[in-house]
Amino acid sequence: MLRRNTPKYKASDLVGKAIIHTWTLENGENKEYEGEIRGFEDGVFKVVYWDDKEKKEGNEFELTEREINIDIQEGNLFIKDTTNLDHCYSTF
Structure with missing residues (x-):
């Protein structure tokens, strides 16, 4: 379960969200x-990273909920939808 102080969101709430992810x-x-x-x-x-600016070609990767949350907490992954979800989520 992902949370942002209050209210709480399910991990499934992130499906369909655009992201920016920094990799070393x-x-x-x-x-x-x-x-x-x-x-x-x-x-x-399941995350697709775009190979082109048109966002038509990409490579799919599998990341665990723990991996996603660590990258969010460390500031390496941001959800681009700032109206409801942002980069301030963590697990219980």
Whole structure:
């Protein structure tokens, strides 16, 4: 379960949300990737990271709820929908 003080949100509330995720490359350089959370099942998010600016081609990755929350807490993953969900979520 994800929470933001109050109210509480389910992890499934993030499905369909656009994200910006910073990854540290093997050479130590940080690189931002835009993507979208495509699904959530059994504690695992399916995330597509776009290869092109038109957001048509991308690679799908599976990230656990724990991995998502650690990256949110460390400021490496941001939800682009600032009207309801933002980067301030954490697990119980």
